[in-house]
Amino acid sequence: MGEGSRLRAKTANFFVAWVQRRRYYAIIAAALIVVTVGLLFFARSLSDYGKNLSLNLGADLIGTIVVLFLIAPFLTKADRLNEAVLDRFNHRAFIRQAAGARHQIKIMELWTDLLQGGYQDEFLAALKEVxxxxxxxRILLLDPDARAAEQRADDLLQxxxxVDNILDNLRVLNEFxxxxxEHMRKYLDVRTYKALPPVQMYRVDDHVIVSFYPVNMTSWNAAQYQTSPQAQLGQFVGTKFDELWDARSTRWLDQFWSLTLEDEQGERYETRFVTDDEQIxxxxxxxxxxxxxSGIDGMPVWIVNGNSKGEVHRSRRYLLTPLDQTSADLAVAIDHFNRKYGDTHQDVILKVTASPE
Structure with a gap:
């Protein structure tokens, strides 16, 4: 076999192998060609067939050239600009971006130092503007009573x-x-979640910044991944945000600061509360x-609570017990109240204990 024959055979084999690997595309392409030829054949009876065909093909060719050589490079460049890896979180840049938001701002964090120190006033001013x-x-922060808070503290080597950082964030947001x-308040929604998410997310409209939680380092000092909601990473974090936002264990900001108790007569009491492990x-x-x-000691009550889905739950029966000065729980409870509400607690403290019945 001559050199030319071997080359032709090699080319033919390559073409057959290429078609086999892409047989579905080849079938679709063949079907489209058949349909196109059929349409052109049936259109031959139209007047000025040749002119119309040339005109349409010319317009399509011009459109293809514009897309390939003008629009496609621009979109590719835009994609490259939208996807980037940053050394750390740029607080000032995010605040500027947030101030220019048109549709939405979403934050999923344990806590954010945008609400602390030198960033707080500027960030809150940007929020008020938008x-x-x-x-x-929409802001999602970790519930400071969740075990995940202890887990993250261990990651940061204590x-x-x-907990104090999260509480500080929640106090700032509550006051803000x-x-x-009222006409602005309804557009701000803050919730607390229980489970530690795999990532943090800061989103303004179609700009998303993602980071993971490294050991021994806060997330905003670690590498940041700039992406878009349409990218694979953007879709992943967007889904995680939505899952936590609507989770049954997620609570509104108001629910973090007060607890509703109901007595046997159906009277309800909005009270401040703290938890120490499972004790309320x-x-x-x-x-x-x-x-x-009637007295308080042994008074039966029920906890009335709701979640982010709007579901209202009435708990099993609990009993109230006043804490006197000799109670071992008193110092623990006072410490938790002072830490959570940021002032010296002078009120009567009641222990909420599950009823044995």
Whole structure:
């Protein structure tokens, strides 16, 4: 066999192998060619067939050239600009970006130092500006009572007080939301979640910044991945955000600061509360004042709670027990109240204990 014959055979084999690897595409292409030829054949009876065909083919060719040589390079460049790896989180850049938001801002974090130190005033001013423009702001922070807070503190070698940082964020957001006008307040939604997410997310419209939680380092000091909601990473973190946002264990900001108790007569009490592991303590002055005659010790109550889905749950029965000065739980409860609410607690403290019945 001559050199030319071997080359032709090799080319033919390569073409056959290429078609076999892409047989589905080849079948679709063949079907499209058949349909196109059929349409052209049936259109031959039209007047000025040749002119119309040339005109349409010419227009399609021009469109193809424009897409290939003008639009496609621009989109490719835009994609490259949108996908990037940053050394660390740029707080000032995000605040500027947030101030220009048109549709939405979403944050999923344990806590954020945008609400602390030198960033707080500037960030809150940016939030207030976009809320006045009816931009939806959703913030997810870790529940400081969740075990995940202890887990993250261990990751940071106990050198960062995770719980205090989260509490500080929640206090700032609670005061900020409380002081907003009603027409702006409805666009700000803050929730706390229980499970530690695999990533943090900061999103403004179609710009997303993602980071993972490294050991021995806060996430904003680690590498940041700039992406878009349409990219694979952007879709992943967007799904995680939505899952946590609507999880049954997720609570609204108001629910973190107060607990609703209901007595046997159906009267409800909004109280401050803290937890120590599974033990609940409530601030009970109003409860005591309304039950002076019957007494408080052993008083049955039920916890009425809701979740982010709007589901309202009435717990099993609990019993209230006042803590006196000799109680071993008193110092623990006072410490938790002072830490959570940021002031010296002077109120009556009641222990909420599950009823044995």
């Amino acid at each position: 809320l006045s423009r009816k931009v939806e702001v 050198q960062t007080d995770v 939301k409380r002081d907003l006008p 303590y409530v601030s009970g002055r109003k409860i005591v004042e309304r039950n002076l005659r």
